[in-house]
Amino acid sequence: MESPHGVYRIGDRGEAVAEIVGKLQRLGLLTGGHDVYDEATAHAVRGFQQQRGLMIDGIVGPQTYQAIDDARWRLGDRLLTYVPSHPLSGDDVQALQAKLQELGFAVARVDGIFAADTQRAVTEFQRNMGLPADGTCGPSTFKALQRIRPMATGGRPDALRAREAVRAAGPRLSGKTVVIDPGHGGFDHGWEGYGLRESDIAYDLASRIEGRLGATGVRAYLSRGRDQGPDELSRAAFANETDANLCVSLHTDGSMNPEAQGVATYFYGNDLHGATSSVGEQFAGLVQREIVARTDLLDCRTHAKTWDLLRRTKMPAVRLEIGYVTNPHDSARLADPAFRDVVAESIVVAIQRVYLPPEQDAATGMLRLGQLTV
Ligand SMILES: [Zn+2]
Structure with a gap:
């Protein structure tokens, strides 16, 4: 779903607010029904912003919206592939990058954005695992990622690079x-x-x-x-x-x-x-x-x-x-x-x-x- 580029705060209602509330509920940050952006919603948003290192204002602008949207994805929930015009972002991408990094495959940065460097690292991983090297992370790649253990621990390849x-x-x-x-x-x-x-x-x-x-x-x-x-x-x-x-x-x-x-x-x-x-x-x-x-x-x-x-x-x-x-x-x-x-x-x-x-x-x-x- 596209990010609505609006700003949502206490007193707002409507479709976008209902969607934000739904996402906060699925993240376990908010319970009960809220047909309006109320004090409890703002409280949940502030808690989320604090967890994520965002500006803590209890208001959902484009950045907080994106972060809430990112948070709902777990690795394996969806196919991950490189879309140059609109790169995928999410916690699943971040988990994928962290895993690749751990295994020694170069990712520029563990930032939760599936860009060209992540595609290259996935391709490299697939080649090493004898999988079709298409740079897209689907079921067989997820399985391989789960199976394999890092060869060496310690050292952060991206930091060293x-x-x-x-x-x-x-x-x-x-x-x-x-x-x-x-x-x-x-x-x-x-x-x-x-x-x-x-x-x-x-x-x-x-x-x-x-x-x-x-x-x-x-x-x-x-x-x-x-x-x-x-x-x-x-x-x-x-x-x-x-x-x-x-x-x-x-x-x-x-x-x-x-x-x-x-x-x-x-x-x-x-x-x-x-x-x-x-x-x-x-x-x-x-x-x-x-x-x-x-x-x-x-x-x-x-x-x-x-x-x-x-x-x-x-x-x-x-x-x-x-x-x-x-x-x-x-x-x-x-x-x-x-x-x-x-x-x-x-x-x-x-x-x-x-x-x-x-x-x-x-x-x-x-x-x-x-x-x-x-
Ligand atoms: Zn300033």
Whole structure:
């Protein structure tokens, strides 16, 4: 069933709401009859969002809808095949990828999306098992997958491959490609506070980073123009088209609570099947530590999330929430161009540190732009 691209919240009713309720019931998250999106429905949605590393708001938008839809599939429920125009996604795909990975067949990432890499891994598996190698996962392939035990345990092939890609790229910054994704834009200003708009700050920071990266020979691309606001899927598709080495998404946070403050960095991951971007997690840690070392923003640490921009990008990607525009301390910092320069420098240094072998790396907060390996 196609995802209805609507947004559903408390008080809504109708066919789509009935379908959402039905799915939550089948997942065991909701009991009883609900002919309207009520408090209990919102509660079930929040619980689901928390389990899945989604934004927890109790509202079903396109991403939560997709995740609820994904959750109903168990491996073997349906034929799995590669549909380039509309790749299948679901928990069954994720289980398949985890299993292939375990057996040593290369999958770019355990992300629950049946793309060309998964098809290749299935074909390879079938060939090894003496099955018709068509890349489609049907009953005989499911049976073979269940039967076979991994040869070796330990080690995460995808994590090792991602690390190897970083090592092979070498320590030099010049020649690398980085996509910088300023959050929001167009009609969507993001959080606003103290005369600041998230979309403007993100764009300004992106320009500062772009300039610094350009000076080190990095091809830096912005995912949007100053007045544009593409959706998350277009941004991820853009990053994939440029074949970037890394992607950095820039946001500031906000809250109804004026005391909420600090900086946090997010990378792709969730607790299901141990699917995490290892380089993404490392990159997030570097960005977070460089910013915390160079500014007085509160350290809200790094976290795994399954947001589209993190999940759909093929390269290691991070999303930063740099301060709260709704907090007096953070907004005063964010308004200051000198502070923005420090943040931009922190991010460029973190990008360099992803590629530096340990013996060339400097301590957090010590590396300066002039010392980068260009
Ligand atoms: Zn934002």
